[in-house]
Amino acid sequence: MKILAFGEVLLRFTVPDHLLLEQSDLVQLSTVGTGVNLLGSLAHFGYQTVLMTKLPANPLGRRVAADLRRLGISDQFVGYSGGHLGSFFVELGHGSRPERVTYQDRLASSFCAADATTYDFETALEGVNYVHICGIALSLTDQTRNAVYTLAKLAHAKGIQVCFDFNFRMSLNTGNSHRAMKQRYEQILPYADVVFGSKRDLVELLDYPDRSDEECYAQFTADYHVTTFAGTRRTNDNQRKYFQGFMMHAGKLFQSHPREIRILDRIGSGDAFASGVITGLIEKWPIDKTLDFAVANSVLTQATLNDTPLFTQQDVFDYLASNGQNELIR
Incomplete structure (x- = not known):
């Protein structure tokens, strides 16, 4: 069984010992991202996994690719271009203090700058049973949106199971109108077989009536012919x-x-x-x-x-x- 994920890779800097960022001169570095997390887990469950993304064409990109391989994720379809990788800092919560995340500029990353034409989706889909796409790509750049639309359509046409995660983040969409974001999600959902999300995504993003959970989910799965929500x-x-x-x-x-x-x-x-x-x-x-x-x-x-x-x-x-x-x- 082979699973392909498409999405950005991020560097995570974790402040140790439950300290605040202002209190520490040290951070722990790790390679993360929705696709990385999902595929790393599936690799530990015994499945063949491969990530399609873009990394910086420098030692940082090579280090991140090595991290992927260490997790059991194939980097066969990782491309290298540009020189920047998005990142974020994590301050762990404790007691009544919540966990806090501070993002660095991710829109200038190699992934966000890469056009759909730079990916060989046809070859990458050979032998793949499931494709996973993260909805965050719809909030990033025109390039990431075009890439996920292209991949979803192609995988769907080949009969490959397409898994789509809403992963809608208000913090990434302060400059995007509700109408624009709704249209972006409506454009990709017809190609999805398995969708991960919440009632809030359906009511607040897609403007579904706020009815019971079962009624809301039933309408959504019927509207888009989704087999599993x-x-x-x-x-x-x-x-x-x-x-x-x-x-x-x-x-x-x-x-x-x-x-x-x-x-x-x-x-x-x-x-x-x-x-x-x-x-x-x-x-x-x-x-x-x-x-x-x-x-x-x-x-x-x-x-x-x-x-x-x-x-x-x-x-x-x-x-x-x-x-x-x-x-x-x-």
Whole structure:
């Protein structure tokens, strides 16, 4: 089973020891991004993964490519151009203080500057079973938008399963009108088979009526002929936090059991959930099993520092078997 992801790679600088950025002269460097996180997780689950992106044509780009290979991700379709990579700083939350992310300029990156014509999508799709596209590309540049539209149309025409993640970020769209963003998402959704998102995406971005979850999801999947719509929600009960997944499939809404979470680092939690769902689809598991697996992978990831999930299928099943009371990951 082979999964291709298309998207940007970012450098993450994490401030250590729960310090604020102003308090520390040191940071921890890691290679991340939606595609990196998702594929890294799927590689640990035993699947063949490949990332298509652009990296700087300098030692930084080569270092990042080495990080991809270390995660088990093929860099066969990584191109090199330009000299800049987007980055962000993370200050970990603690107690009542939330986690804070500060982005550097990502729009000047090699990925954001690369035109669709510089990618060999035809060759990259050979032997691929699933393609994953992150919606953030719709918020970046004309070049990234044209590239994802081209890839989605081609993959769809070839009968390859297209997974699309809304990943809509208001912080990336302060200069874009609601109408423009809605049109961009409406343009790609007809080519998607599996979509990750939330009710908020449907109501606030696509202007769906604010009805019950099941009615809203049923209308969306019917409108765009989406086979699976999945996402997560967070709830609180006194001092405890819970994480839950849902999936709309074949006209029926399924919901997982809420699992208590103790958050060390919540970045990448959605990517961990998505990789779990894709695993269930690949393995043709029952939906309840798929949701439990996806939620557990995300819960484990949120209890781990950094974006990319590094757990095997057996790690996740051990967690589920012990109901989250594992004392040792083998």
